[in-house]
Amino acid sequence: MSYVVAVRALCEFTAKQGDLDLRFTPSPSAQEGIAGHALVASRRSKSWQPELSLSGDYQELRVRGRADGYDPDKNQLEEVKTFRGDLAAMPENHRQLHWAQVKIYGWLLCQKLELPEVRLALVYLDIGSHEETLLTERMSADALRDYFEAQCEKFLGWARQELAHRAARDAALQALAFPHAAFRPGQRDLAEAVYRSAASGRSLMAQAPTGIGKTIGTLFPLLKAAPRQELDKVFFLAAKTPGRRLALDALALIQQSAPALPLRVIELVARDKACLHLDKACHGDSCPLAQGFYDRLPQARSAALADPRASRQGKEALREVALAHGVCPYYLSQDLVRWSDVVVGDYNYYFDVSALLHALTVGNQWRVSVLVDEAHNLVDRARKMYSAELDQAELAGVRHAAAPALRKPLDRLHRVWRDLQKDPRHDPQAAYQVRPDPPDKFLLALQQATSAITDDIEAHPTRVDAALQRFYFDALHFSRMAESFGGHSLFDITQDAAPGGPAHTRGSRAWSRLCIRNVVPAPFLAPRFAAARSVALFSATLSPQNYYADMLGLPADTAWVDVQSPFMADQLAVRVVSDISTRYQHRELSLQPIADLMARQYAEKPGNYLVFLSSYDYLEKLAERFRQHYPQIPMWEQTRRMDEAARDEFLARFTAQNQGIGFAVLGGSFAEGIDLPGDRLIGAFIATLGLPQVNPVNEQIKLRMAENFGASQAYDYTYLYPGVQKVVQAAGRVIRSNSDRGVIYLMDDRFARPEVRRLLPRWWRVGQIRVFK
Numbered sequence: 001m002s003y004v005v006a007v008r009a010l011c012e013f014t015a016k017q018g019d020l021d022l023r024f025t026p027s028p029s030a031q032e033g034i035a036g037h038a039l040v041a042s043r044r045s046k047s048w049q050p051e052l053s054l055s056g057d058y059q060e061l062r063v064r065g066r067a068d069g070y071d072p073d074k075n076q077l078e079e080v081k082t083f084r085g086d087l088a089a090m091p092e093n094h095r096q097l098h099w100a101q102v103k104i105y106g107w108l109l110c111q112k113l114e115l116p117e118v119r120l121a122l123v124y125l126d127i128g129s130h131e132e133t134l135l136t137e138r139m140s141a142d143a144l145r146d147y148f149e150a151q152c153e154k155f156l157g158w159a160r161q162e163l164a165h166r167a168a169r170d171a172a173l174q175a176l177a178f179p180h181a182a183f184r185p186g187q188r189d190l191a192e193a194v195y196r197s198a199a200s201g202r203s204l205m206a207q208a209p210t211g212i213g214k215t216i217g218t219l220f221p222l223l224k225a226a227p228r229q230e231l232d233k234v235f236f237l238a239a240k241t242p243g244r245r246l247a248l249d250a251l252a253l254i255q256q257s258a259p260a261l262p263l264r265v266i267e268l269v270a271r272d273k274a275c276l277h278l279d280k281a282c283h284g285d286s287c288p289l290a291q292g293f294y295d296r297l298p299q300a301r302s303a304a305l306a307d308p309r310a311s312r313q314g315k316e317a318l319r320e321v322a323l324a325h326g327v328c329p330y331y332l333s334q335d336l337v338r339w340s341d342v343v344v345g346d347y348n349y350y351f352d353v354s355a356l357l358h359a360l361t362v363g364n365q366w367r368v369s370v371l372v373d374e375a376h377n378l379v380d381r382a383r384k385m386y387s388a389e390l391d392q393a394e395l396a397g398v399r400h401a402a403a404p405a406l407r408k409p410l411d412r413l414h415r416v417w418r419d420l421q422k423d424p425r426h427d428p429q430a431a432y433q434v435r436p437d438p439p440d441k442f443l444l445a446l447q448q449a450t451s452a453i454t455d456d457i458e459a460h461p462t463r464v465d466a467a468l469q470r471f472y473f474d475a476l477h478f479s480r481m482a483e484s485f486g487g488h489s490l491f492d493i494t495q496d497a498a499p500g501g502p503a504h505t506r507g508s509r510a511w512s513r514l515c516i517r518n519v520v521p522a523p524f525l526a527p528r529f530a531a532a533r534s535v536a537l538f539s540a541t542l543s544p545q546n547y548y549a550d551m552l553g554l555p556a557d558t559a560w561v562d563v564q565s566p567f568m569a570d571q572l573a574v575r576v577v578s579d580i581s582t583r584y585q586h587r588e589l590s591l592q593p594i595a596d597l598m599a600r601q602y603a604e605k606p607g608n609y610l611v612f613l614s615s616y617d618y619l620e621k622l623a624e625r626f627r628q629h630y631p632q633i634p635m636w637e638q639t640r641r642m643d644e645a646a647r648d649e650f651l652a653r654f655t656a657q658n659q660g661i662g663f664a665v666l667g668g669s670f671a672e673g674i675d676l677p678g679d680r681l682i683g684a685f686i687a688t689l690g691l692p693q694v695n696p697v698n699e700q701i702k703l704r705m706a707e708n709f710g711a712s713q714a715y716d717y718t719y720l721y722p723g724v725q726k727v728v729q730a731a732g733r734v735i736r737s738n739s740d741r742g743v744i745y746l747m748d749d750r751f752a753r754p755e756v757r758r759l760l761p762r763w764w765r766v767g768q769i770r771v772f773k
Contacts, residue, residue: 001167002057003159006364007065007104009338014154015100018093019284020293020331028082028127031483036082036125037068040132047073054108058152061159064365067105068123076119076136077102077109082127085454093294098122099137104151107144116141128451162339165262169341170227172261178220179257185566185738187217190538193561195221198229198369198534203555205375205545206538208563209761210732211740214538215243216250218371222536223254223263223342225369229533232366235357236344239377242673247344247373264305266336268345268356269315274330276323281464289328300325300332305339338364347378351528352385353480358528367533374673375537376725379551382521386489388478390446390471392417392511393496398471403460409445409452416445420493421512432696433493438482438516450475481516487707488520490700517697519704522553529555540732541725543759547717550709569765572735573743576751579770582688587618593771594687594747595626598661601743602633607682608654612666612730614688616640622687623663634660638670654680666690672729677736683743684734689750690723724759 028036041050048071055064068080079102083090102120110118117140124133183191190208197204198221208214222234236247244267251265272278277287284291304321315329318336322329337343337360350357350370361368372378395417399410420442423435453472485491494513518524529535529552542548545560577597580590598611613619616639623637636653639646647669650662656679664670666688692698698718706714727746734742750756752768760766 001163002060002062003163004062004064004365005155005159007054007063007101007108009364010063010151010155011097011100011104013158014151016093016097016294018091018292018294020282020287020290020328021091021093021284022282028084031480032127033082036127037080039130040078040080040123040125041069043132044069045071045073047071052109054105054112056108056111056148058149059156060163061152061156063104063108063148063152065101065105065108067102067109070109074119075115075117076121077106078121078123079105080123080125082125084127084451085458087124087126087133089458095122100151103139103144103147106139107141107148110141110144118144128447165264168262172258172263173223174227176220176224176254176258176261179216179253183217184212186212186563187214189561189563190214190217191221193559193563194218194371194536195225197536197559198222198225198231200559201229201533203529203534203558204536204538204561205542205548205554205558206536206561206563207542208538208540208561209565209567209763210540211736212563212566215246215373216253218536218538219247219250219342220254222369222371226341229369230367231369231533232364233340233361233368234342235350235368235370236342236373237347237350237370238344238373239347239381240374240673243373244344244346251342251344263342264336264340265342265344266318266333266340267315268333268337268343268349269330270346271330274315274319274333276319276329282328287328289322289326293327293331296325296327297332297335300327301335301339304332304336347372347381348385351378351382351525353477353524355528358531361531368531370532370535372535372537374539376539376541376548376729378525378537379521379548379722382525382552383518386481386518386521386524387516388474388481389513389515390474390478391513394467394471394474396511398468401465401467403456405459406449406452406456409449413442413445413449416442417512417514420514421495431495433495434700435491435493437485438491438514443479443482446475446479450479478514478516481518484524485516486523487704488518488523490517490519490704491515492517492697492700517701519701520551520708522551524553526553526555529553541728544721547721551717565761565763566738567735567740567763569763571738571741572764574731574760574764574766575743575745576766576768577745577747577771578749578752578768579772580687580747580749582614582618582748587621590687590747591622591625592629594622594685595629597745597747597771598626598685599630599633601683601685601745602661605682605743606659608659608676608680609661609683609685610670610681610730610733611661611663611685611687612671613663614666614690616665618687619663619665626661634658635663636660637663638665638668642669651676656680666730667726670733671726672732674733675736676733677740681734682741683745684731685745685747686727686730687747688727689748689756690726691719692722694719720755721759724756728759728761 048069050069052067052070054067055062067077069078079098081098099122102122106118106120109115117138119136119138122135186208190206190212193204193206219236226234238244238247248267255261255263277289280287282290300321303325304318307317307321318333319329322332334356343357349355395414399414402410420439450472453468492515494515496511549558580593582590602609613622619637623635626635636650638650650670651674653660653662654676702714702718705717709717731744734744757766
């Protein structure tokens, strides 16, 4: 059995040394990198051969990769690297890594073509100026073979260890038994669907009710499928922290049930939660955990994988290992992804613009299967990932404090931005405007400004300017999103009609915000699905199927399963209150009947309830009315900008011994992802249809939906489906097990409409009541 390793991965393991140093400028975007490579190729002769596939063996190792180009007339092998800014600022260990790569490619080429020697070339292309810097070295095939074998020898011991781990892992997974005595009702159907999708290499949409154990019901079959499908990794992606926690708990249960299973699990967490020196920059001159990082990484890596606690869960044990070896725990966890079997993290690690897991999957040609938890959230989350915004007030602040070298490009950007608002085709007084696309003149000025900031940051690496850095990264992201602008997005300008203070006004002037607003993330997500062996998206609310398939860009052969609920209709009383309207213009009139209905239900059956409202304003008004008229009933409220401690305190009120009503916002922290079984929650009042607000932005989104999917789908895709999905998620908090009993009040007359009723769970038995006699 051979161990396959990519050229880049081999070199990063054997040739990377020195400090962790992120002072060199941000890497060009993927689109810029592709364009840069294409530009270099266009400048070469007709004999130049691009994208040369090369591979070679050394004992148990198979090394493979794709060299950027080879010119047989010159006998020159080229490795192209795109960059920004001053090439002289590139850390030496980056340059050493690049030379290592081209030398490995050099030997693989000499072996393939039986060449006695070859000239190696590093081609550095400045993305801003399009200038090339060429570094060359002529080497004999014998010298290159010696270098190749030396690097392989450094890696061979590790490769043998990894082969042994993979064999033991796969043998244990083949014998793995389900960790519970039996599957829950519906759980086996879900598990079988996940297993079949992995076996066939197809994506899967699984709508499965809350409470059947979806997390372990998806992880277990995918682990069972891993040996036969030769999976390198399983990625479990969650929208929120509780989802990651459930995945880690499920994996711990699986490992407890099979103590001999050598499963390596890593949890990826955000940098601000893993970093121990947030006040320091990521380079050796500032942070002690960055100094000599790559020199100490091999020992830290080995220790982490040898420690059962670190390789079988998470961040606390991993932090101990990192500190014991003097390395950054955040970047240690990113290295350990390469050697882990299961990676648990947020959606963004695979689906974002520059996602780590997707880049590693493509770069290493891994066979991965992906699980997407609570997948109904992926539409909104992906929209945010592929949207970008710039605030003119932030530019004004940056200009005001800018160093002299930055004044000219920032002033030019300010003038071009100001000219956007003078476009005669649009009303300069309009608070919201949509333009066909981001103007080239503005994008050029933005690029010039970011190039100038890049140069300034390189020239003053120890200077800290948080506002400038924030604007810089926002501008880079805006430029990247502009490169791929199309019918899936909007470009709009929002005028701040009522400036809120000095930050947003100068004299009587109001600033504007520019937004590239992604509406349909499908074109960005489709390549992510294609890169995986299989993807299973699961949630209690993935209906209608065509909406999520269209919005997410799922493959045409995606399988669908709608798991039957294990719950019975008599467990849950669902009552539509057909004579209350929660529309904005009727909300004031709705307060008293809603408060009275809640009080009557509480008097009839005291216990713990949740009431969900469409906004904090509505919540606060209803809470005040309820408090005035029913002071004897305990109540507690979700507040704006609740921190984690406050959220935990809110949930702690829901105990079997406690009684009262919690007030929450639909779509917020308490409307999904929380588990309050039994008497901890016996009912919910939902005083909204959940529809997004009708405003200029959403109306433009509706127009874009019509262009993409037809006028007949526009309203449903923009308003109805996202709204009802939030309602069903919130209602799903009530029944969590086969022994639960509860009641749900849907308080809006629109819930009685057939097009809405069709979107409610099939197992509900819905009745209607009236509050006005």
